[in-house]
Amino acid sequence: MARSATPAPELVLPQPVTAHSTGLVAWGRSVLRGAPVFSLCFLILAIACALGAPLLASYDPIETNRAQTLLPPGLSAHLLGTDHLGRDILSRLVYGARISVTVGFLAAFVSGTVGTLIAVVSGVMRGWAETVLMRLTDAFLALPFLMVAVLVVSLLGPSLVNVVLVIGLLRWMTYARTIRSEVLRLTEMDFVRLARAAGARPRRIIVQHILPNIVNTLLVLGTLEVGSAVITEASLSFLGLGVPRPLPSWGTMLAESQTYVFTAWWLPVFPGIAITLLVMASNLTGDWLRDRLDPTRRQL
Amino acid sequence: MRRYIARRVLQGIVTIWLVTLGVFSVLRLTGDPVSYMLPPDASKEDRERLIALYGFNDPLWKQYVVFNNSLLHGRFGPSLRWDSRDALEVFLSRLPATLALTGVAMSFSIILGVVLGAVAATRPDSLFDRVAKGAAILGQSMPVFWVGILLILLFTVYLEWLPSAGGLDRLGLKGLILPAFTLGWLFVAAHMRIVRSSMLDVLDSDYIKMVRAKGMPRRTVIWKHALKNASIPIFTLFAVNFAQLISGAVVTETIFAWPGVGRLLVDSIFVRDYPVAQTVVFFAASFIIMINIVVDIAYAWLDPRVRIAG
Numbered sequence: 155m156a157r158s159a160t161p162a163p164e165l166v167l168p169q170p171v172t173a174h175s176t177g178l179v180a181w182g183r184s185v186l187r188g189a190p191v192f193s194l195c196f197l198i199l200a201i202a203c204a205l206g207a208p209l210l211a212s213y214d215p216i217e218t219n220r221a222q223t224l225l226p227p228g229l230s231a232h233l234l235g236t237d238h239l240g241r242d243i244l245s246r247l248v249y250g251a252r253i254s255v256t257v258g259f260l261a262a263f264v265s266g267t268v269g270t271l272i273a274v275v276s277g278v279m280r281g282w283a284e285t286v287l288m289r290l291t292d293a294f295l296a297l298p299f300l301m302v303a304v305l306v307v308s309l310l311g312p313s314l315v316n317v318v319l320v321i322g323l324l325r326w327m328t329y330a331r332t333i334r335s336e337v338l339r340l341t342e343m344d345f346v347r348l349a350r351a352a353g354a355r356p357r358r359i360i361v362q363h364i365l366p367n368i369v370n371t372l373l374v375l376g377t378l379e380v381g382s383a384v385i386t387e388a389s390l391s392f393l394g395l396g397v398p399r400p401l402p403s404w405g406t407m408l409a410e411s412q413t414y415v416f417t418a419w420w421l422p423v424f425p426g427i428a429i430t431l432l433v434m435a436s437n438l439t440g441d442w443l444r445d446r447l448d449p450t451r452r453q454l
Numbered sequence: 455m456r457r458y459i460a461r462r463v464l465q466g467i468v469t470i471w472l473v474t475l476g477v478f479s480v481l482r483l484t485g486d487p488v489s490y491m492l493p494p495d496a497s498k499e500d501r502e503r504l505i506a507l508y509g510f511n512d513p514l515w516k517q518y519v520v521f522n523n524s525l526l527h528g529r530f531g532p533s534l535r536w537d538s539r540d541a542l543e544v545f546l547s548r549l550p551a552t553l554a555l556t557g558v559a560m561s562f563s564i565i566l567g568v569v570l571g572a573v574a575a576t577r578p579d580s581l582f583d584r585v586a587k588g589a590a591i592l593g594q595s596m597p598v599f600w601v602g603i604l605l606i607l608l609f610t611v612y613l614e615w616l617p618s619a620g621g622l623d624r625l626g627l628k629g630l631i632l633p634a635f636t637l638g639w640l641f642v643a644a645h646m647r648i649v650r651s652s653m654l655d656v657l658d659s660d661y662i663k664m665v666r667a668k669g670m671p672r673r674t675v676i677w678k679h680a681l682k683n684a685s686i687p688i689f690t691l692f693a694v695n696f697a698q699l700i701s702g703a704v705v706t707e708t709i710f711a712w713p714g715v716g717r718l719l720v721d722s723i724f725v726r727d728y729p730v731a732q733t734v735v736f737f738a739a740s741f742i743i744m745i746n747i748v749v750d751i752a753y754a755w756l757d758p759r760v761r762i763a764g
Contacts (some may be wrong), residue, residue, distance in 0.1 A: 292465070293472040296746065298738035300701035301719055306480060306736055309490060329709045349576050383599050389705055391597050408600060413708070415603060423607075426600035429666055434595035 178454065181258050185223025190389075193435035200432050203251035213242035215249040215402045227420045235420040237410065246402035247428050254384050254432055257318055261383035262376045266324025270372060274364060277337030278356055288332075295327045300389060307395045313378045314397050321386050329375055336368050370447040377440035381433040388429050404429050458754050466747045473739045477732045478521050482514065491534060491726050507532065508729075530736075531729035532704045535722070541733040545715060552714030555707070556699055558630060559638035564636075567645025568685055574646065575653035575684075576676055586646060593643030602636040602709040619711035633710040637702050641695060645688055651682040693742075693749040700738050 163209040203210055212231075220241030227235035227243070234243040276287040303320050310316045340346055346363050354362070389398035391405030399406055411421035481487050488510055492500060505511050508531065509520060524531065530541035574583045591650040609632060610618040616632050656662060657680055665675050704716035711717070715734050 213625075268457075289465075289468065289472070293469045293476075296469055296473065296697070296739050296743045297476075298697060298700040298735060298742060299734045300704050301716075301738055304704065304719065304723060305731055308675070309480065381595065388597050389599065392705065393708060395723070405597075405599075408597075408603060412603065415606055419607055419611075422603045426597070426604065429600065430592070430596045433597075434591060437591070437595060 166334070169253055187227075187314055188442065188445070189437075190438040192444075193438040196220070196431050196435040196437060200251045200255050200435070203248045204255035209248045211242075211245035211248040213240060213245040214271060215246045216400045217241070223394065224414065224418050226374065227241040227424075234424050237407070237421055238414055238418075240323075241402075243407075243424055247404070247424060250402045250404045250407065250425065250428065253314065253397050254387060254429070256314065257397075258380040258384040258432070258436070259389040260318045261325070262379040264318065265324075265326040265379060265383075266329055266372055266376050269321065269326035269375075270368070272326065272330045273333035273337055274360055276403050277334045277341065278360060278364070288329070288334075291327050291330050294324065297324065299324055303386065303390060304395050305395060307390060311393050312390075312398050314401075317387055317396050321383050322342060325379065325382065325386075328379070329372070332375060333368050333371060336371055337364055340367055372442045374440055374447065377436055377443055381436035381440070384429065384433050384436070455754065457746040459751055462747050462750055462754075466743050469743050470740055473743075474522070474736065477736050478518060480730060481728055482517070487728070488608075491728055493726070518579070529685060529716060530540060530733040533730045534727045535725055535730070541729040544718070545733050545737060548713060548715045548718045550646075551712060552703055552707070554630065555633055555637065555712060555714055556703055557637075558634040558700075559701065560641065562641050563645055564688060567642045568649050568681070568688070571646040571649025572653050572676065572681055572684065575650045575657065578654065579636035583650075586650075590647050593639055597705075598636060598640060599705045599709055601639050602632070602706060604689050605636055608707075628649070633706050633712050636709070637699070637706045640698070642701060644691065644695065648687045648691060649684055652687045653680060656680045667763045689713035690751070693746045696745050697742050700742070 173198040209217075219236070222232070222236050222240040223238055225232050225236040225240075228232060232242050232244070234247070234314075235241055237246070254334045270289065272287050303324055306320050308318055310320070334417050340363070346359060349359055349363055387396055387403065388405030388408070391403040394409060396405055397403040407425040408422055408429075411425070481490070487508070488501060488504055492504060509517055512520070528542060530545075532538040533541050533544050570586055574586045577583055598611070606618040609616045617629055618632065642731065657676075662675060662680055665679055666672070670679075700716070704719060706712065707714045707717040708720055719731055719734040719753070721727070
């Protein structure tokens with residue numbers, strides 16, 4: 155999907171070999187072939203904001219300033235304007251990246267770990283364990299995801315850790331299903347059969363033969379999942395059940411903006427752009443990784 | 455076929471039972487339900503009344519038996535709000551608004567998605583195709599609630615065409631446009647992408663080439679013969695999308711003050727009305743399971759290979 159749709163040329167002419175197209179540069183070029191440059195840059199920017207928020211933001215994201223409320227963007231020292239409590243929007247966006255990136259990656263990591271565990275156990279053990287785990291996966295797939303997340307977060311109390319855990323523990327099913335079919339395919343392959351015939355124990359087969367071969371799938375699913383987790387965190391915060399205020403989550407910023415939608419358009423517009431760009435960047439990067447890591451889809 | 459249906463329904467019942475078990479344990483195992491359900495300044499008498507009303511002092515197994523027994527009799531516990539009406543009654547009173555919203559949103563997204571996808575597939579790599587692809591990627595990345603706020607900004611604040619809050623009975627059909635568009639937007643993108651790719655496959659198939667070779671005009675081939683088969687994946691996807699539709703409804707109803715079950719859930723949670731909240735979650739899950747069963751059975755009926763293998 156991230157590939158350009160232009161038809162491939164019929165003849166591939168050999169590229170002239172120049173000094174700097176060998177070695178590191180050539181390797182870099184071949185790795186990044188067809189990469190969504192903009193998406194990768196935005197992902198790096200978001201991660202940089204998350205890591206270096208205190209250095210990059212020029213204002214405190216939480217401290218209120220009653221003298222400078224609802225300033226429109228562009229004017230004064232506030233590039234993207236200020237909100238109803240006089241807080242600088244740009245600084246809040248930079249700090250908000252911290253929450254989105256943390257929740258996005260950690261939740262994807264939690265769901266990836268749980269999903270892989272369930273997939274590998276059910277794929278290798280078979281028998282009743284498989285039946286139980288697959289029933290469980292079906293039950294989780296039938297859950298109205300956001301409703302359950304809202305219910306559970308309200309019971310556990312809204313906090314960053316709870317949001318990560320709830321998103322992570324409710325979204326492992328895609329991993330479990332996809333990776334299980336991958337595991338089943340692998341266990342039928344000759345090199346795994348040979349290993350088993352040679353007397354390798356299940357543990358060794360999993361660690362040595364199965365896991366290395368599902369890393370690519372895991373990476374692709376994980377990247378795509380970051381986007382979903384970011385949207386879910388924003389939705390929970392928007393409903394008032396995500397990261398507690400006054401922490402500047404992008405979803406909370408949108409929720410607060412609803413009251414001022416008639417007077418200050420910049421309150422709802424900028425956090426929404428930030429969420430959309432981060433989700434799009436992770437989706438496009440995931441698509442690109444899938445094409446890149448799957449030899450049958452790779453365009454050489 | 456009959457055996458397949460029986461097995462599928464039985465699996466569904468097991469899954470629904472697992473969901474009720476989950477709903478039961480989530481409220482009791484995450485802490486003390488009494489303190490969730492009462493405000494911090496509740497008096498001692500209130501506490502004891504609540505404990506007696508829901509039997510929270512009984513041993514867990516007994517509570518579970520009572521819980522299952524009331525479910526089988528269609529009792530979901532009295533709501534803490536709403537004059538202690540049964541949670542089921544409260545839920546049912548809000549259901550029509552949600553059905554109207556999700557029904558209109560889904561129909562609109564199917565119609566628009568099929569038409570746009572088919573047009574894009576007939577002209578691959580054209581400007582239209584590229585713009586549509588870009589819009590689909592954008593549509594799938596925008597959070598539902600942001601789309602809603604942007605629509606309010608445009609149509610309520612600047613153009614002053616449409617109202618931003620209220621239900622069908624207060625505003626009539628005019629109030630349905632923005633919420634339905636907000637909720638449907640997400641699925642337009644998904645439907646368009648899937649129709650486009652399946653349409654490309656169908657247009658490449660032998661029977662379409664045959665029809666073309668017989669001299670049928672291109673327009674008839676595309677809209678009459680190919681579209682029917684290219685639309686099938688939408689209905690396969692419907693079971694998956696249904697869960698997402700419900701999540702989207704929660705957020706959409708909150709933005710537009712739509713008096714449906716999604717908003718009921720969020721409101722109930724904020725006033726600690728957990729009997730109503732768990733009823734909403736239980737029914738939403740059961741709907742998803744039933745839709746899945748219906749789609750699976752329809753599939754087995756259409757394609758004999760499924761019932762033999764599955």
